[in-house]
Amino acid sequence: MNIGDVAQRSGLPAKTIRYYEEIGLIRPQRGENGYRRFREQDLHKLAFLGRARALGFTIEDCRTLIALYEDESRESGQVKRVAEEHLHQIDDKIAQLQSMRATLAELVSCCAGDDRPDCPILEDLAQDVPEEAVGASEGVR
Amino acid sequence: MNIGDVAQRSGLPAKTIRYYEEIGLIRPQRGENGYRRFREQDLHKLAFLGRARALGFTIEDCRTLIALYEDESRESGQVKRVAEEHLHQIDDKIAQLQSMRATLAELVSCCAGDDRPDCPILEDLAQDVPEEAVGASEGVR
DNA sequence: TGTGGGGCCTCCAGTCACTGGAAGGTCAAG
């Protein structure tokens, strides 16, 4: 199979597949013409990667997961630990977004949204910083 | 005020403040020694930026919001539109993360997490792609 | 046998919003 075929069948863009080779996630063979030649097992791995990425695992997680997948003597506890760690990060992210969402929704609901200049959204953003809050805004990304 | 003072009082790292100058969000004056000299209005603007960024607005949104803030003849509808657009993007993001979370939590709960190699998480990731689903995985980032 | 078009190759640059670090100038206290 050429890259176009695996792109089609895995759902990943050809560019992404080349990138995965570049960072050592896959090692397709090469034909005499220099074209990448993919076997079924390469496709399988790409599909694995596509699903792991769709679940939000980082590339480094994917590397770990594939290594575990190929390791017959793995312990499922290792896999579970990676997944749980990721789950916690997702939970943190959701919590952070929900907090933003709450504030933002409140502001939006207070804004008339008409042709007058008065706007509670801008007023909120322009508040003075309370003096004692200095240096207290860590951990926001 | 020097950059260290505004960093302290705005809660933004000095590096970030220099970056904001570089991309034209702020224009502090300069002293004879080459140091940036910040006035209260610069600090105010940085605090505005810090809060807008904490709500997840992009830098480009911030540019727009500051321009609107400084425009006496703005219409609050313009501000509201920017905020609503952003709110929708947050909602999309939350929905996407919750969907990932659901799948992942299910997989984690199915995994024994012991010293045996059998692992439903890996099994799920390694599933074959159904033939008819080819090309149907758009919109996942 | 030539030609056209699509697929493939590599390499480079850009994304977003910073962040880290090196090399060096400035300032105030002791």
Place this chain on the structure above:
DNA sequence: CTTGACCTTCCAGTGACTGGAGGCCCCACA
């Protein structure tokens, strides 16, 4: 006069791609 904190610029790296230029390769059709 030295020390150390603070400031400066410039360059490179982050994550995970994505876009584009410039150029080969291959196959079908005339």
